[in-house]
Amino acid sequence: MENNIASCLTGTEPLDGGPSARPSPLPLRAGSDRRPHAARAGALARLKADLALRVAATPCGGADVDARQNHPPAKTGALFPPDQAAGASISRRDGHPAWLAPGALHDLFAGVADGPAAHGFAAGHAIRIAAGRPVVWAFHDMAGRELGRPHGEGLADLGLDPDALLLVRARTVPELLGAAEEAARYNAVGVVIISAWGAAKAFDLTASRRLALVAARSGVAILAVRIAADPAPGAAWSRWTVRAAASRLLEGDAPGHPAFSVTLLRHRGGAAPATWILEWDHAQRTFREGASR
């Protein structure tokens, strides 16, 4: 529903062929009956462009300001020409489930060795959703010991301004959840990332439900990275497993941009479980669908 409204507003609804022009693995929304009239679409597009400019002018105008700036509304046709499909940016406008929504809890599960990948995926979304607002990263001490502490230069390289980051160290999972819940109550916060290590009893359905409610109330996105824990049911809007993926190599066989293999396990919006290879583009602050080598 939300996606439909967003796409109507932006006027990027494909007029010919509809969703079939789009790269296939994306779960598609059923919204073709809401196609606006061509003339109305043009007017809407102009209004929308105007609105985007106005929203972009305010410092914390909206969650997807950057998305609007980076992707000026296309006049007609499919958003992504077929020849760019391999490196196409996924976005909210596609209704892509991997475009994590604000105001919700998202569970990201990862194995021990994929902790950095899960953090990278979470950091990418945090950059995208926070759009300049502060990010609170609640860090389990255990995760800090096992993976090393977050490094300022590495964060800056990913595109997350370390000055906008507040790190909270917690010794135990209850402390961690308490701190995250407290942070998520402040709607000045853009995103709260939780890094929990191990299968913790404290991270149960009740805790998950509390976080989900707080997120829904304040509009803050909570990304719960659960390392060394098996995927478990919870109140999250979407549940994922994240693994590191081989990057597209650069010249001279140098490792490329961060790449992730993300598997959707459950989505309350109804998207079907699937796996994508995504690549983080720190310059455009967006995820692109990448081809694994």
Place this chain on the structure above:
Amino acid sequence: MRNERFAKAPPGEAAAYWAKDTANQNVGALFQGADAALPHGARPPRRRYLALWFPFLPADRLRRQAGSAATNDGGKIATGDKNRQGAPPLVFVAPVRGAMRLVAVSPEALAAGLRPQMTLADARALAPALWVVPARPDLDDAFLTRLRDDFERFTPLLAIDPPHGLVLDITGCAHLAGGEAPMAARVRQRARAAGLHVHCALAATPQAARALARFTLAAREAPLIVPEGGDRAATARLPVAALELSEGRHRTLQRAGLKRLADIIDRDSVSLASRFGAAFPARLARITGAEDIRITPERPAPPCVIDRILPEPVAREEHVEALLAGLLRDAAQRLEQAGQGGLRFTALFYRTDGVKRAVTVSVSQPTRDPALVGLLLRERLGALDDPLDPGFGFDQIRLCVGETAPLAAMQSGLPANILPATHILEAGQEDINRLADRLAARLGPEAVLKLCPRGSHLPERAAVLRPARLASAGVGWRDLAPEDPPARPLHLFRTPQPVEAMDAAPDGYPLRFRWRRMMHDVAAAEGPERLSPEWWRTLPAAAATPPDDAPADDAHPLRATRDYYRVEDREGRRFWLFRPGDAGATAARWFIHGLFP
């Protein structure tokens, strides 16, 4: 022995204003910023000092200990005055010039004719049944410090007055107890309740109060209160011993027939100075109340202090919280009048049995919002490792605002949507500061961190984690070209982790390596990126580093020049490997310094 605790007041007008301002606030609260508002030439009001002297402090201390121990055993020895009659004379001895001499005595020993400075042998001859205890001045001092902390409930300006005494500056505090006489009576009652013999005297200078407390018998039975302006008359009757001169000078005065201060009080100060030293007239003037110098309190008085003295002790949590809320409202009002905001708030809880607990919260931005500070205090109280134990209740609660900063008055209740955008951003920043304060109050200040950049090319020095409160903007963060992948890892190990490297590639990096018992096959690598130590920092240690061809010390792979490689394995995991030492080294050792996403 302790240093002289009486110090000269700062000279000039500032001191006068300071004194005036202190007197105006009811509990010694003062705002330095408000000084300028005082009219010039205003004479400071006379100050009032209450001197306490505990003549039998060591004996009282020992009896308190014995009493509490005995009460635990079933109460064989009681500390009451009635039972003291039967106790043996107690003396404290210490070796003085090769002989065991008495340094302190108990009231019974005094009654038996024993005096300090007597040898132990003489004392035994006078009183065969003698309880001899080695003197412990350190324990006496500790006890006196505890007393001082407890007596802080009466005034924030007080100092230890050695030996075995306290001086309380009660200027402007007396009305809290209903006047000077009730105040002195309360102080005395508190000391008596603690099982102490006490002499107290109230006068206009600390020296006069001290002399009256120690050299008059009237100060023993009840507080001796010198009315304002009566210092000269009251001290004139004191013996010259009250001047506390050296043995020789004292004898000289005695020989000259000058027995009382009245005999010398009117003499020419020039001749006194030439006969007894330049400091003599000043000393005399201070004792007779003609010259006032202030005590140096143990701690400078906080800018804002507010008390609740309770007629009945409170022990229930909600009552304590309600009292705290009231204190915070009062503090907010006072801070607002001064145009200040508090940065550090301390709540002090005085228990009826003399135990004091302090709980402090700090905020990153000056504030005077009672709700906010109350919330932080509650969080702090909830997070205490040993919870606040009211025991039989608190009979006084005090709020100190320890540190203040200017804070302009603010319009409250303005809806956010009519504010300009910059205000919204500022409000957001304020929220974040508030969040950081709350989390710091709950988890401890070292748990809420910010990343601060530092101008260094070494990864472990380039970004440091600092408590959010102390974080400051430094040099900016590095910028990355849009097409380049991240060059620095997302996670950095504080201590690089050794890996077992195999099958070196021609470019120098290993083709396979084992880390944490997992084998990784290298699929792609980029490097080396060579980082040299900062010689300007390691210069003193340079002499100790081994020659270049030897492998670097195992404990300090970060001391050597390092060659870094970004490495990706077949599963797509990316690592930041490095090899310390020179490339020509025979046995290369490898470390993981960080992990890329």
